[in-house]
Structure formats: C-alpha cells, structure tokens
Amino acid sequence: MRLPTFRIRVLSALALVFGCGLAAAVAAEELKLEATLVWGTNEAQSPDPKHKPVCAEVEKKLNTLPLRWQHYFEVKRQKFAVPDAGTQKVNMSKDCQIVVKNLGKGGVEMNVIGKGESVGRIKQRLPKGEVLVTGGNAANFTGWFIVLQQAE
Amino acid sequence: MTDEMKFELLAYADGELSASARRNVEARLATDVGARALLAELQMTRQTLGSNEPAQPLPESREFYWSKIEREINRLESAGERRAPSPILQWWRRLILPAAGLAVLALTLSVNVLPGVGRGGSGVEASFPGAEALTYRDQAQGVTLVWLSYPGEDEARDYEAAPPDGDWL
Numbered sequence: 001m002r003l004p005t006f007r008i009r010v011l012s013a014l015a016l017v018f019g020c021g022l023a024a025a026v027a028a029e030e031l032k033l034e035a036t037l038v039w040g041t042n043e044a045q046s047p048d049p050k051h052k053p054v055c056a057e058v059e060k061k062l063n064t065l066p067l068r069w070q071h072y073f074e075v076k077r078q079k080f081a082v083p084d085a086g087t088q089k090v091n092m093s094k095d096c097q098i099v100v101k102n103l104g105k106g107g108v109e110m111n112v113i114g115k116g117e118s119v120g121r122i123k124q125r126l127p128k129g130e131v132l133v134t135g136g137n138a139a140n141f142t143g144w145f146i147v148l149q150q151a152e
Numbered sequence: 153m154t155d156e157m158k159f160e161l162l163a164y165a166d167g168e169l170s171a172s173a174r175r176n177v178e179a180r181l182a183t184d185v186g187a188r189a190l191l192a193e194l195q196m197t198r199q200t201l202g203s204n205e206p207a208q209p210l211p212e213s214r215e216f217y218w219s220k221i222e223r224e225i226n227r228l229e230s231a232g233e234r235r236a237p238s239p240i241l242q243w244w245r246r247l248i249l250p251a252a253g254l255a256v257l258a259l260t261l262s263v264n265v266l267p268g269v270g271r272g273g274s275g276v277e278a279s280f281p282g283a284e285a286l287t288y289r290d291q292a293q294g295v296t297l298v299w300l301s302y303p304g305e306d307e308a309r310d311y312e313a314a315p316p317d318g319d320w321l
C-alpha cells in the first residue's frame with residue numbers, strides 16, 4: 001500500500017518541520033537563571049549569621065561532587081533573566097561578579113570576574129535541571145562556589 | 153464378426169456411412185443376428201449417454217455472463233494499479249521532501265553546531281588565564297564542576313597563611 005506509506009512520510013516531515021520550529025521558538029526565549037554564591041566548609045555553623053545552609057537540591061548536587069567539604073552555606077542568591085543573545089552582569093559579592101551571556105538554545109557563557117579582573121569564561125549548555133558549579137579554594141581551607149542553573 | 157464389420161456397424165449407428173456402404177450393412181443386418189444385436193447395443197449406449205449428460209443451464213444469457221467476468225477482471229486490475237495522485241498531493245510531495253531534508257539539516261545544525269556548547273550539558277569550554285581549571289562532570293546528576301586552582305595557592309595557604317586569589321567571599 002503506497003499511499004499510507006506516503007502519508008507516514010508526510011506526517012514525519014511535518015513533525016520534523018514543526019519540531020524545528022518549536023526548537024527555534026524555545027531557543028529564542030530569554031533564559032531565567034539563578035546564581036548562588038556558596039561557601040563550603042567543614043564547620044557545621046557559619047560564623048556569618050547571614051549565611052544559611054543551601055537548599056536541599058543544591059546540597060545534594062554538591063555532595064555528588066568530589067569535594068572535601070561537608071557543609072555548604074548560601075552567601076547570596078540572585079535570580080535574573082538574560083534575553084536571547086543578551087548579556088547580564090550579576091554582583092555575587094563585593095569582589096565577585098559574573099557576566100552571563102545567553103548563547104541561545106540553552107547555552108550560556110559565564111564570565112567570572114574577581115576583584116575587577118576576568119578570571120575566566122565557561123561555555124556550557126544549561127537546560128533545566130542542569131547545574132554548573134564553578135569553584136575554588138578560599139581562606140582557612142574553605143571553598144567558594146558559584147552555582148548557576150535555570151530558575152524554577 | 154470381424155473388427156472391420158464392427159467398425160462399419162459403429163459408423164452406421166453414427167450415420168457416417170455413404171449410401172452404398174449403408175446398403176451393404178443393412179443387407180448384412182438382415183441375415184446376421186449377431187450384427188443386429190451389436191447394432192442394438194450401440195444404439196442403446198448412444199441413447200443412454202446422450203440422454204443422461206448433465207445439463208448446465210446458465211441463469212442469464214451468455215453475453216451477460218461473460219460481460220460480468222470481464223467487468224470483474226477490469227475492476228481487479230484497476231484496484232491493483234497505483235492510483236494517480238491528485239495535483240495537490242503531487243504539489244505536497246514536491247514540497248515536503250525537500251522541506252524534510254532541510255528540517256533534518258537544520259535540526260542537526262541546531263543541536264551540534266552551537267559553538268563551545270555540547271549536547272546534554274556536556275562539552276564545557278573553559279578559559280582561565282593564570283589559573284588551572286579542572287572539569288568534573290556527573291552525568292547522572294546533571295552537574296558540571298569547574299574547579300579553579302592557582303599555581304602555588306596551596307603552598308601559600310599552608311605555609312604563609314595568605315588567602316589565594318580566588319578568595320572573594
């Protein structure tokens with residue numbers, strides 16, 4: 001039966017066309033992101049009363065990483081939106097900023113700025129549920145982290 | 153009675169003999185009892201076969217019967233043939249196939265050609281001047297860690313108690 005086969009081809013092609021259209025529409029959307037500055041330590045309590053433990057979801061993600069700290073405290077959390085092909089600068093602390101560029105299709109480029117200087121750039125695809133953690137050593141055998149993910 | 157005489161009797165019963173041969177056979181039958189008996193048996197057999205042949209009467213005329221068969225053959229042949237597509241279908245076919253190819257190409261490019269960004273969260277591209285960056289990925293949890301370390305920072309912290317450059321907290 002050739003006609004049904006042709007119909008299947010037509011439907012498949014239409015599905016592809018509409019799928020691509022949908023993907024393009026999604027790609028053109030702005031990215032709603034959440035960046036969290038996290039302090040990692042082995043102390044159960046942070047000396048800074050403003051610090052609070054990170055949320056359970058972030059803690060679970062951090063605990064899967066090969067890090068030496070047992071406790072993670074949220075220093076600052078920022079929600080922001082980056083338009084398609086746009087850039088957004090976010091202050092995470094007095095000396096730390098991030099500049100996030102929306103590359104489209106869920107891709108981001110994060111420029112980490114420390115003490116006014118660009119420390120480096122990271123390009124990463126960041127779909128919902130994906131977490132990008134950038135970190136390094138801090139004073140007194142502690143660690144700092146920037147946790148970037150799509151906002152809920 | 154010879155076989156030739158038997159064949160002549162058979163031909164006589166079927167009415168196939170000429171007038172002179174028929175007269176000879178009739179003269180023989182008048183004097184030969186065996187010939188008359190064989191002729192009677194042949195005629196009876198011929199009559200029996202002719203009257204008991206099963207008849208196959210057609211419920212309709214011969215022409216109508218065969219025209220029905222012809223129409224059925226034509227119908228089956230036309231059903232088996234490929235139906236000619238309508239102009240709209242032909243137009244769609246010309247349009248859809250190239251469009252499908254372009255769609256596949258666009259989808260492939262959109263997934264794979266985004267610079268520096270891989271599929272499914274992998275493919276981190278990091279550039280950290282003056283620092284060493286280690287990348288760790290937990291695919292199951294969807295977590296990517298980019299760890300920055302500066303040359304000598306551990307030694308500096310351990311022996312000089314000086315905060316590393318990454319200390320922005």
